[in-house]
Amino acid sequence: MSNRVYNVFFHTHTISGIIISAALYVIFFTGSISFLRDEINAWERNEPIEETYFSKIDFDKALDTLAQEQELYGRDLSFNHRYFERRIGASMTKSKDTTIQDPPKQGRRGNFFYMDMNTFEKKDYSTNYSLGEFFYRLHFFAQLNFFGRSGYFLSGFVAFFFLFAVLTGVIVHWKKITSSFYVFRPKAKLKTIWTDAHVALGMIGLPYQFMFAVTGCYLIIGYMVMLPPVQSILFDDNKIEFNKAIQYEEAVDYEYSGKHLKQIPSINSFLSQTVAKWPNLQLDGLDVINYGDQNMHVKVKGSPEYSDKLLGSGYLTYRVRDGKIVDRKDPYSSTSYAEGSINLLRRLHYGDFGGYGMKLIYLILGFITCFVILSGVLIWIVARDKKTISLAKRRFNNWLGHVYIAICLSLYPVTALTFTAIKWFGNDLGETRKVFMYQVFFWSWLGLSALLLLKRDDYFTNKVCLILGSILALTVPLSNGIVTGNWLWVSWERGYSQIFVVDLFWLLMAITSLAVVFKLRRKKQFSQAKIKR
Secondary structure (H helix, E strand, O other): OOHHHHHHHHHHHHHHHHHHHHHHHHHHHHHHHHOOHHHHHHHHHOOOOOOOOHHHOOHHHHHHHHHHHOOOOOOOEEEEOOOOOOEEEEEEOOOOOOOOOOOOOOOOOOEEEEEEOOOOOEEOHHHHOOHHHHHHHHOOOHHHOOOOOHHHHHHHHHHHHHHHHHHHHHHHHOOOHHHHHOOOOOOOOHHHHHHHHHHHHHHHOHHHHHHHHHHHHHHHHHHHHOOHHHHHHHHOOOHHHHHHHHOOOOOOOOOOOOOEOOOOOOOHHHHHHHHHHOOOEEEEEEEEEOOOEOOOEEEEEEEEOOOOOOOOOEEEEEEOOOOEEEEEEOOOOOOOHHHHHHHHHHHHHHOOOOHHHHHHHHHHHHHHHHHHHHHHHHHHHHHOOOOOOOHHHHHHHHHHHHHHHHHHHOHHHHHHHHHHHHHHHOOOOHHHHHHHHHHHHHHHHHHHHHHHHHHOOHHHHHHHHHHHHHHHHHHHHHHHHHHHOOOHHHHHHHOOHHHHHHHHHHHHHHHHHHHHHHHOOOOOOOOHHHHHO
């Protein structure tokens, strides 16, 4: 490779990394927290659940509860257990019986809600909003959707440039990538220290980072394809062709007959029949089509355990009036390319296919990537702290570095503070839960970042965030024990694995960050004082 080509790749790697570094750090930090999304929700609500929960739900009682509030006849109802928690997503279409009037039971209106399948209490999106949902959505900037879907587009932009930075980084370091991996010089100058750490940890996390860059781009691009303007361009406003293109299973339309079914059998029995046919199938969905009609059908959906089969899903569709199976998809048969590729990309991104062992690996690699991002920023700052560069440019570079470091490192204590605040004050907020969560997180993040910027000292920022984060991280399991009585040992004895994992996570975070604090040593940088003046 010629020097000119090398310099082009080097500078594009540097510039692309600097442009997206702060946003990318937020994505990976909050995304790493999101690997424990289901556990966080169980911890927050004090609602642990057991394995195979969906197959044990009393759907007969759930439907009876809904029927007391709204007329169900002629509706299509859907229950989906996308996340492993007690509250599952439920939706219903408007009734196909045009004679039903809106009052008093609003039979003509559709609805989406969450339903606690232990108490059968309904909640809308605002009242059901949770910490897990907050961090999950923050990792693709959904909170920034002030102008249409601007947050999604921003995260897609960051994902694309992250992929570009990963590829150019490999090209730049290719010749010495193996030798540099084994080199670490802690007593050398700052630029050397950060470069050694950046290259070594970047190599360890390289497959993980490349995989996340690719799958992140796919998920954002896939979402953009779903937008109406893109549909109109690609499919000429032909919704039938669009649906065929995005669906990997053929949709079957069961016509509404307009004749009442004399007696509706137990819906639970259809789940039991499905489990009896495929004992290891993990049920995660139930569709009730044409409720109460003579052409009523029940579709029971599920996926194999990941130890049996990583990709694919299956279902059985029953005609209710005679219990006959009219449609089926064997979950253990061969998986189509469309279904397999889509599921593989999603599984790789979510990391939900290997239990807590896989989540632990993803967590560690996610935090390593955060360090790689910060070390890249510090390399950039130190490399441009030279007397040959004008004082104005050095001041700007230094200021930009302080902003990035303050924004990124303050995320740790702010996240721990939000967990504690929600545990103490978030139980009875109702529709204001989301607002309260936003205020605690974003205002404390802004305030702490601003205070750290006033000091303009990266060593001070690092140390304060680690100490403050350690203290606040310890308050998370303490708060849970005081409020709910589920101390670490109590959760372990009762088998509340989800709650135990969250408390243990924050305890380990506190211990690790305190250990790092005791190892911190300030490295004198010759021109910092002059730049500040």
